[in-house]
Amino acid sequence: MISQEQNDSLTRVGPGSDAGAVLRLYWQPAALSDELMKARPVVPVRLLGEDLVLFRDQEGKLGLIQRACPHRGADLCFGRLEDNGLRCPFHGWHFDRSGQCVEQPGEPEGSRMHEQIKARSYPVVEKNGIVWAYMGPGDPPPFPNFDCFRAPDTHVFAFKGLWECNWLQAMEVGIDPAHASFLHRFLQDEDPKESYGKQFRDTAGNTEIPMTKLLRDYPRPEISVDDTDWGLRLTALRHMEDGRTHVRITNQIFPGAICIPMSREMTITQWHVPVDDTTCYWYSMFTSFTKPVDKALMREQRLKEHRLPDYAPLKNARNNYGYDENEQASTTYTGMGLDINVHDQWAVESMGRIQDRTEEHLGKTDVGIIRNRRRLRDAIAAVKAGELDRLPMRNGGTEALTGPVSNDTIATGGNWHAAAAEADVARRASCPWDASV
Numbered sequence: 001m002i003s004q005e006q007n008d009s010l011t012r013v014g015p016g017s018d019a020g021a022v023l024r025l026y027w028q029p030a031a032l033s034d035e036l037m038k039a040r041p042v043v044p045v046r047l048l049g050e051d052l053v054l055f056r057d058q059e060g061k062l063g064l065i066q067r068a069c070p071h072r073g074a075d076l077c078f079g080r081l082e083d084n085g086l087r088c089p090f091h092g093w094h095f096d097r098s099g100q101c102v103e104q105p106g107e108p109e110g111s112r113m114h115e116q117i118k119a120r121s122y123p124v125v126e127k128n129g130i131v132w133a134y135m136g137p138g139d140p141p142p143f144p145n146f147d148c149f150r151a152p153d154t155h156v157f158a159f160k161g162l163w164e165c166n167w168l169q170a171m172e173v174g175i176d177p178a179h180a181s182f183l184h185r186f187l188q189d190e191d192p193k194e195s196y197g198k199q200f201r202d203t204a205g206n207t208e209i210p211m212t213k214l215l216r217d218y219p220r221p222e223i224s225v226d227d228t229d230w231g232l233r234l235t236a237l238r239h240m241e242d243g244r245t246h247v248r249i250t251n252q253i254f255p256g257a258i259c260i261p262m263s264r265e266m267t268i269t270q271w272h273v274p275v276d277d278t279t280c281y282w283y284s285m286f287t288s289f290t291k292p293v294d295k296a297l298m299r300e301q302r303l304k305e306h307r308l309p310d311y312a313p314l315k316n317a318r319n320n321y322g323y324d325e326n327e328q329a330s331t332t333y334t335g336m337g338l339d340i341n342v343h344d345q346w347a348v349e350s351m352g353r354i355q356d357r358t359e360e361h362l363g364k365t366d367v368g369i370i371r372n373r374r375r376l377r378d379a380i381a382a383v384k385a386g387e388l389d390r391l392p393m394r395n396g397g398t399e400a401l402t403g404p405v406s407n408d409t410i411a412t413g414g415n416w417h418a419a420a421a422e423a424d425v426a427r428r429a430s431c432p433w434d435a436s437v
Contacts, residue, residue, distance in 0.1 A: 002373075007357045010376055011166045013274040014049035018380045019168070020274075022255055023048060024136035025383070025394060027143065029271050029283035030054060030064060030124065031131045032158055035309070042086070043309075044077045048135060049276045053077045054124070055097070057084040063097025064133050066120040070101070076119075095119050129158030130283055141394055144230065144401035146259070148269040148285040152433050154292040159302050160283045162312040163345055166354040167256060167280040171272040173344050174258035175372055177236035177248065178365035181219035183347055184340045185333035186212040211408070214238065214246055221248075223364075225371050230254060230401055231392055232375070234368045237416060245411040247420045251404040252372055254392040255379065259406045264427070265290040267406045278353035281311070289431045305339050313345060321346045402437040 002010075013020040028047060031054050035043045041056040044067060051067040053076045069076050069088040076095070079086035085096040087103075093114070094103040099121030101114040123134045127149055134140035143149055148156060163170050173179065218238035226233045231254035238246040251259040257271040270284045286293060306313055315322040321336045328335025336342050362370060375392070382390035389395040407427065411419035428435040 001360060002357045004358055006377075007354070009380060010373060011168050011354050012277050013167065014277065018384075019255075019376065020048055021136075021383045022376065022379045022391070023274065024134075025141070025388065025391065026136075026255060027125075027132040027134050027140060028256075029130045029160070029273050029281070030133040032160055032283075033126060033129045033131060034158075036131070040081055042077060042079070042081055045133075046275045047133060048274050050120075050135070052122070052133075053079070053086065054131060055081060055086055057081070057097055059084060061097055062124045062126065062131060063099070064122045064124045064131075065095060065097070065099040069093060070117055070119050093117070097121075128153055128156040128285060130285065142399045144393060144398050146253075146269065146401065147267065147289075147403060147435060148259075148287045150434070151287050155288045155433060157286040157293040157295045157298045158283065159286075159299065160281050160311050161302075161306055161341060161345075162275075162310055163280050163282065163349060164278070164317070164353065165280065165349045165351065166278060167272045167274040169348045169351055169355045170280050170282060171252075171256050171258065172369050172372070173348050174260065174270065174272075175232065175234060175250070175252045175368035176366065177221055177223050177234055177250065177368070178219075179347070181215045181221070182333055183343045184212075185216050186331070186338070214240075218246065221365070223367055225368050227371075227375075228404070229392060229397070230404060231257075232368060232371055233404070235420075243412075245416050245419075247409040247411055247416045248407075249409075249420055250406055252368065253404070254372075255376060259404050261407045262286060264408065266293075289427050289435060291432075305341065313342065315339075315342050316345070317349060405437065 009018040011019060013023060030045050030047055031043055036056050043054050045052040045054045045064065052064055053067045054062065054064050056062055065076070067076055069090065071088065071091055071093050074088055074090040076086050076088060079088050083094060085094055085102065087094040092105040093101055096102050099119035101117035104111060104114045107113055123140055125132050127143065128151070218240065221236035221238050224235045230251070232252040234250045234252065236248045240246065248261065253259060256273065257269060259267060259269045262268045266286055266288050268284050268286055270282055273281045273283060275281060286298065305315070315336065321342055323335050325335055332338065334343050334346065336346060379391050382388065393401070405424050407420065407424050409420045409423040428437065
């Protein structure tokens with residue numbers, strides 16, 4: 001259990017909040033590139049409790065500025081996209097992508113008032129299907145050389161989904177290796193060959209054992225957590241009856257992302273981004289180490305479960321997440337369908353908009369959650385002390401960080417460390433793009 005004061009410190013994200021100050025020191029996903037692929041590339045963005053508008057100007061460059069016009073607060077999402085900026089329809093005030101007001105056509109001739117008017121703006125960059133924003137003070141940090149960023153666009157698919165809960169509980173489900181044996185338990189195993197683009201539907205390691213069966217048969221993983229330059233490395237060992245060991249390595253990327261194996265050929269790097277205190281988006285980058293990703297198929301799969309334009313899931317609390325008691329008795333542990341995102345969504349949303357951690361009781365399998373909260377508290381203290389170099393990936397050398405290594409392996413001997421490393425080296429050696437670490 002933690003105190004209410006500690007819980008507020010870890011979860012609240014608005015301007016001036018403890019966790020919000022930490023999150024603003026890192027690049028955060030603001031939108032999918034797909035959202036701007038329309039005749040008028042202007043989209044509303046609510047990020048870290050701030051209402052913003054993202055647009056691409058006539059030169060193809062991006063701007064992210066405050067949504068409320070600095071004149072009298074009209075909504076710039078309805079602005080006229082012209083002259084390499086947004087023009088407010090209320091009085092014609094025109095803003096460029098830096099937020100600078102460059103024209104006030106209704107003011108007296110010769111007025112230079114516009115030079116003193118600037119909308120709040122944030123740096124943005126586009127990487128492999130996601131537009132990223134930096135909302136903190138000073139210069140933004142460099143991006144690490146992670147697989148999801150250095151792989152060619154052909155080998156990365158990006159998508160997002162809206163969850164009605166706080167960002168921290170959304171992220172914490174991804175650093176909980178034990179839950180997969182229960183929450184994502186399938187009572188029947190389908191052919192992995194028919195499961196492209198679906199997590200936990202591959203075979204385990206270099207065996208013919210369906211991952212769903214292995215997770216179901218071995219529900220008590222031995223979990224260890226190691227500190228890394230980017231966050232945490234989590235290792236879950238499932239010791240099999242025949243003497244082999246299933247090794248699953250996942251990562252927490254500070255402050256709000258995870259990197260996990262989706263299959264032997266693909267990883268998922270997923271950010272949990274606060275819309276505000278009680279809502280968040282997950283942004284996933286699916287990175288292939290073999291052939292180019294089938295983006296059309298993966299998008300089609302996910303749009304069957306989400307609506308546009310807000311990417312809200314079709315299954316939600318208002319329809320009981322599609323719960324079917326007959327399915328729960330025969331097919332899945334949850335009775336909520338075969339999409340594991342729905343399982344995770346139910347778990348984190350059912351805790352409440354902000355989980356009341358004053359009532360929780362953590363066990364030994366929650367070691368990753370405990371370690372991450374401790375690191376987040378340390379980061380909050382460092383920011384308050386002005387010691388930013390104590391934060392992961394804010395202390396130099398970030399561009400040299402690679403991976404992070406995330407895979408599933410079957411170890412036949414006692415040295416699971418070597419087995420996991422060899423499996424990753426083999427995967428990277430045959431990769432068509434430079435995936436060396």
